[in-house]
Amino acid sequence: MKALVAVKRVIDYNVKPRLKSDGSGVDLTNVKMSINPFDEIAVEEAIRLKEAGKVSEVVLVSIGSSKSEETIRTGLAMGADRGILVNTGDPAIEPLAVAKILKSIAESEQVGIVIVGKQAIDDDCNQTGQMLSALLDWPQGTFASVVDIQSADKVLVTREIDGGLQTLELDLPAVVTTDLRLNEPRFASLPNIMKAKKKPVSKVSLADLGLPENFIEPRLIVQKTEAPEVRQAGVKVADAAELIDKLRNEAGVL
Amino acid sequence: MSNDPLLQPYQLKHLTLKNRIVMTSHEPAYPEDGMPKGRYLAYHAERAKGGVAMTMTAGSAAVSKDSPPVFNNLLVYKDEVVPYLKNLTDAVHEHDTAIMIQLTHLGRRTRWDKGHWLPVVSASHEREAAHRAFPKKAEDWDIERIIKDYADAAERMKAGGMDGIELQAYGHLLDQFWSPLTNSLESPYGGSLSNRMQFTFDVLSAIRERVGPDFIVGMRYTGDEMLENGISPEEGFEISHRLKASGMVDFLNVIRGHIDTDAALTDVIPIQGMANNPHLDFAGEMKAATGMPVIHASKIPDVATARYAVASGKVDLVGMTRAHITDPHIVRKIIEKREEQIRPCVGANYCLDRIYQGGEALCIHNAATGREQTMPHTIAKADVSKKVVIVGAGPAGLEAARVAGERGHHVVVLEAANVPGGQVLLTSQSERRKEMMSIIDWRMAECERLGVTFKFNTWAEADEVNAEKPDVVIIATGGLPDTDVLAKGNEHVVSTWDIISGDVKPGKNVLVYDDAGDHAGLQAAEIIARSGAKVEIMTPDRSFAPEVMAMNLVPYMRSLQALDTTFTVTYRLQALEKDGSVLKAHIGSDYGGISRVKEFDQVIVNHGVIPLDEIYFDLKSNSSNHGEISHDQLIEGHPQSVVRNSEGTYQLFRIGDAVATRNTHAAIYDALRLVKDL
Amino acid sequence: MKALLIADHDNNHLSEQTAKALSAASQLGAVDVLIMGHDCTEVASQAACLSGVGRVLLAEHEALKHQLAEPCAEAILSIASEYQAIVSAASTTGKGVLPRIAAKLDVMQISEVIEILDEKTFKRPTYAGNAIQTVQSNDSIKVLTIRTANFATTENAPTSAEVVALDITLGQQRSVHISDKVSDSERPELQSAKVIVSGGRALGSQENFNATILPVADKLGAAVGASRAAVDSGFAPNDWQVGQTGKIVSPDLYVACGISGAIQHLAGMKDSKVIVAINNDEDAPIFQIADYRLEADLFEALPEITRLLS
Known part of the structure; x- marks a missing residue:
């Protein structure tokens, strides 16, 4: 069966985001961009499934500007077979639109499994996989920490839930979203980066997919983007009790 | 006044040290004709300028003719050393930095086929594994003359302006007398601990007679040989007490362990991948037991x-010696609160390994160390700012970017x-080599600061480069593994990079054919052996992994020997033949007359890299210099000015493995030396 | 505006998260609470006691026993048209179910709401909380998950709300629950942990490290970290090392105990949301990046913290 993996070009996880002073969003000029870490895990999992003989081909999709091809190449350097770039220009695309586009491709490619990252580290929505799954009427295995394809029809997914792990058996085709513990993505060596240059990446537009241009228009209006409340630096606490109180009630982390 | 424990002054007798950070004695092998000349002085002066409280300069400066230099030690048995020392001490004192020197007789830890071809002498006939010389067992007139030699040398050091001296007793003649393992003499110099220490006290008395009671004299010694039947920690404490009680010793520089084998030496001076400060607690115990001023480095x-070492009271002065080989300006950066800009020692130990092979100390990623007379630690700004495009962000490219950035150029990588x-x-994919990444991380941080x-x-082709409208293009693209060394069967070979x-996953019965002798071969072998495979490392060389050198070899050997790896030298892999799932390796020898076949399921070849130079050649004809680098200008430190094409719009240069497979130091030196004059 | 709140429960108890999500939902209008499960009438009664609940809808079905996303979504969709907002805590269930609803209703979901400005305007965190967005939705139904840490809980009401049993028909299920494994003994992994308690050289020994750091970590459900100095001294295993040559972490809360704050260590944890430093050296560099500083003897402070958390 074919595996479809969606990859998104996002701010590199090492980079501290800087906000534009006019509140219009995060400043991405000249900022290092990389493959979304959860998507990298998704690519790795698909490749491992291929190495185990469960998947015949790993197809990558990225939706965004032409620069997203870089992200596809990263996945190809890890060992994916080919890529599809859906060029939607620069503006950010919401999960609902992404899910619709992915549905179109999943159907035309007739894939047996879709693996996506659980969330993108820029918008942190955590919706795309589930939305795609609903639109396709497929079962979903979210926050997967183990993916075990049992046969052409069944996959066992162990997922991270509040307070533990849950194992589900899903009918294939299904959508799986990856969590951090699923795997450790492999190192993309230079020879593989070179091989990746030759792997095919087809470039399609919404029209090519038979989708109307307007449906990628965002449903949510982002009115402003601001920094979180800045806590007073270096608050000195007198004792353990005060520390716990502040962590609970001021910082909200306990 | 700073609260930082490291920046507190320290009073050692009459000597005031401006902070707690010192360079302990070490011999980077910069003497010329056995004398500390320009290169030597420049090295220490740079560190004094950088703010270190004291440099203890020469390790193992030789007091006698029968202690010939094995790592270019200073010959302090010659009167002619005094004026050179005066220059050196003046230069260091100028920066309010104290300066001392270590005196020694190497005993058995040297060679009889060096210098004056005198037999090496020790307190027994026990040969040292590292230097392999069988010693003469000292007789009365040997002991007498050596005592006088120490005293003469001490007097010279005082005349040369030194603030003090340190005697070496961890693997050298003094402690060859201390240790029951290397002392088979009779009374008065052999037998009981008092007898075994007699030689040392005779030496100290003779020294004191010459230099007086005020001159600072210390001892760097092992308080625990960590050898069965050697000096035990109990004896070590007793020795420390006696040194103190003698009233002739002003400070203790504490060592734990022994150095007569490569492995033991590496435990005393650990390298990357090994734990930090393994003997600090021991030093602290010595301090607590004796109440003496204590110096310690490890x-x-x-x-x-x-900071912890000093703040915890375990030591009074902390040695950050290799750290200063990498960055001479540590103290200044601490004072200026720029600690994060300190160039980090990554423990690659290129410095020490080179010394022990008879070369000079060079830092793997500071190409100015040991070259202070020709290379800058602080890069000067260029007169004219240029647009510099660098292809490749490996060590060569990043060093080029950093230096170009410091010079004020507009840099794109x-x-x-x-x-x-x-x-x-x-290489840093392996756990033990992780610290190597700091070479890259530090440069990335510097480049960020410099606006690179x-x-x-971006797979750069001519178009990408030209689009940047460069004035200078530097190709630092490195290379790809070159495994095409066999007459037949190259298609079956796996590269070290693959592993x-x-x-590529390891096989079960693997041959690692190491024809380059550097880290890649051993690193791949270790990964394969760890996976449970049977591994044979074969090399046509006479010894294996010569580029890895003695101390770096230690962790690999520990790992590989435990995993039953076999090492085969002097055989050449000639061809591979696939027979089903088996690989038949055809093996010959440079010595001729051998033709064997051995079976494996996987064969790795380590043969360096072939340059990735397509982009260089694509850009060559449009460049003004056709890529040519004038070696004279490079060596003399003048800007490159070769013109072979007056229509050329940019200068083109190639550095690092993109030229020819070498090593990390070569890559970084290529970059520094070229770009500092750009 | 009528809101449907999806309850979070285990068929026996209503979770604290539901009570908090309820206070968020109440800001939108009248709230009905939907309990989906099997043999969970008890949960319905608990929900009915909360203040601000209009009706409690009880959907019991074998297939809903483990609240898998697909049947839950199916059940919700059968009644969704009566509501203008579908709300859930951002629990595992909520996160799994609600996007399916949004997709089927062809609306965008607003995830992890931290503040409700009005019935169509919400604040939510992006870029790992470094950029807070104020978003407005003009979709006909608002689908929201609530970051409950930002909302107060709901008290009980003097009277109980009505519990209405729903008759739910579900189609063929293509996802089957196999097992659950409750992890009370397993510590989270450093790199995905929300809370990390880290020990440094000052712990002095492996025994001390384990006796002092581990209990606090257990109480907080935290991962355990260590400085390189602690690892090199043998107090903690290699894979607990946080720092430049160890692991790089960015939890919500990082508690550095007896760690001086070497540059190499800071490189590994400086992106933590909240940093607490406990050290008796007032000049320790770690205090420069700590949000909360406790200058104390960690052998007194940490047991005290453990005790207070019990």
């Missing part, structure tokens, strides 16, 4: 650990991968 590369690092990134632009995921990156 892999304390970072400021936080150094194009890198094919999503992350920087090149072959350094590859990076374009990752290290995880692209």
